[in-house]
Amino acid sequence: MAAGAGISGSRPAGGALVLLCTGTAPAEHLLPGSVVTPALPFLRWLPQWRQKDVLRADLLAGLTGAIVVLPQGVAFATLAGMPPAYGLYAAMMPCVIAALFGSSRLMVTGPANAISLTTMALVAPLAAVGSSQYVGLVLTLTFVVGALQLLLGMARVGKWVELVPHAVIAGFTAGAAVLIVNSQVGTLLGLDLPRGLSVAQTLRAVFTTGQSIQALPVIAAMATILINLAALRHSRWIPPILMAVIGGTAITWLAAGLLGAQPATVEALPGALPPLSLPDLRQVPNLVLPALVMTLLAVTEAMAIAKAFARRANEPFDGNQELVGQGLANLTGSFFSSYPASGSFNRSGVNVAAGARTPLAAVSAAVLLIVILSFVAPWARWLPLAVIGGLLVVVAWGLVNPREIRHLWKHEPVDRLPMVVTFAGTVTLSLEWAILLGLATAWVSRRLAGPETGSGSL
Structure with a gap:
């Protein structure tokens, strides 16, 4: 019998948990009807780790996911107005908790494009972007969003989230794509533009500022975009986003040598482990409306992604459990320097394409990210900002359907x-x-x- 089968009616649910913890519970003792598995959904698939082929497939998928999120996390942190490392922190603890307690077997939680953009849009009016006060507000926002998601899941309102019209989400994501590109215009053209400009203000500034467009960042961004497009068509084994970052960075430094220019680069990343953080509960009243908006967007996005992958794998989907998982992920993440996380369609797609079989793939991606980051963190200072800008243009285009x-x-x-x-x-x-x-x-x-x-x- 498969791991998704149930516990015999003559055996108490607690007995199955004891057997599992002692390593003697066979997979067939774990059924959807169990009292334990709804609260602890990872018990449904935990026994599959004993199968070598499943373990191997999940670890390889996790390694692929960890490699992909390195440049992606830095890019999304930039979009959120946070220091680069915080995008990677959002791919650690939230990813693990959501995998363990969510309903989806294949969805990966972490930094996401629209969520990152929304983070800066909601918090920027309250504090200077990138300041310590701004970072503190964002971490507190993560806490409040997680609490709201958890409450929604416990109240079993998951089915109501699906009633948000697709038209509203389609309009929002298309608009978010425009805002993402707008936020990167200065970086892409080498212009010193203030943060937070509207689209009209950005266009006016580009044509009236009197600054000259710099060739090097334009070359860097175009190279990144073109390499990504080519890799999407022709690369079967190496993630296109990784090829784009490596190729774009190499071309940027080559062009820098030929032009005698110095590219602006990402700041060096700190240690691999996320520092502990404490939400400032005094700021909660200022964050109620932003948290409500963020919660609506985050749960709608995560539920849509999780449901899509459940349908693809012909598996049942529990929206309430997914809300609980997402809530616990953000609640926990707020104490580990994470800004609001949600389901990531890009990383979930990579996860499936890499052969993931269970949520262990997402868990291993977070763990392997910490290992990889401990080696590559010092090299981040060679990553040009214009390459990140080009990457975000690609992300923006992917938002439009x-x-x-x-x-x-x-x-x-x-x-x-x-x-x-x-x-x-x-x-x-x-x-x-x-x-x-x-x-x-x-x-x-x-x-x-x-x-x-x-x-x-x-």
């Missing part, structure tokens, strides 16, 4: 206005107002159009 947008526009007329309003609000207003306006527009549109219309219902 033209097929979904075309489908909503052609076949779901009631979703057109909510999608456009959310997109416009994301680009021009604060992200809180963008999502609130999108939800309000979707609600009004559905009431006017009648029941059972659109891509979702409110």
Whole structure:
């Protein structure tokens, strides 16, 4: 019988736990009907670690994931306005906890593109980006978001999260892609632009600042983007993001020598282990609205990714358990220097493509990241900022789903206005107002159009 089968009715759930802890519980004693497994979902797949082929596949997938998240974590931390190391910290403890307590067998939790962008957008009005006060607020935000996610899971409202209309999410992610590129314009062109400029302000600054566009960062960014595009088509064994970073960095330093210029680089990374941190509970009242917005976005994104991979693997999906796992991940992460983490579609896709069989792959990715980081941290100072900027342009493009947008526009007329309003609000207003306006527009549109219309219902 498979590991997903249940415990015999004559054996108490606690007995299965004792047998497991003593190493004598066979896999068939762990059933979805167990009293233990809903609270401790990792007990369902833990016995599979004894199978050498499963262990080997998960460790190889974990190694691939650890390599991929190195440049990705640094890039996302930059997007979040955090020091580079914090993107890697977000890929450690949250990744382990979500794998152990979440519902999804294949989803990987950690730094994510839209979540990173939203972090800076929500906290930047409260403190100078990158300052110690800003970092403290972000870590406290992680704590509050985790608490809200955990409460939602315990209240068993997972099914209601799925009612957020696809049109609102599509509009938000498309707008987020624009904001990601906008945040990197200065880095991509070698211009000294202040942080937090709107799209209109950035365009005005580029044409009126009087600064000259620098050739070296443009070369670095273009090389990174083009190598990534080529690797997506032709590389089967090496992750495209890794090839893009290595190739882009090499070309940047070669061009720097030819041009006699010095590229701006990432600061050196500290030690491999995340430092302990303590949320500042006095700041919670200032973070209630940002935390609500972040929670809505994070749980919607994580639930969508987890459900997609569960459907792909033909496995059951428990939205409430996933909320609990995500909540515990962020709660724990807030004490280990993590900014808000969520399910990562990119890393989850890499995880599956690398042959992951159980959540051990995600756990091993976090552990192996610590090991790898202890060796490569000093080399981070050679990584050009423009390469990270080019990488974020690639990430931004990956956020846009033209097929979904075309489908909503052609076949779901009631979703057109909510999608456009959310997109416009994301680009021009604060992200809180963008999502609130999108939800309000979707609600009004559905009431006017009648029941059972659109891509979702409110």
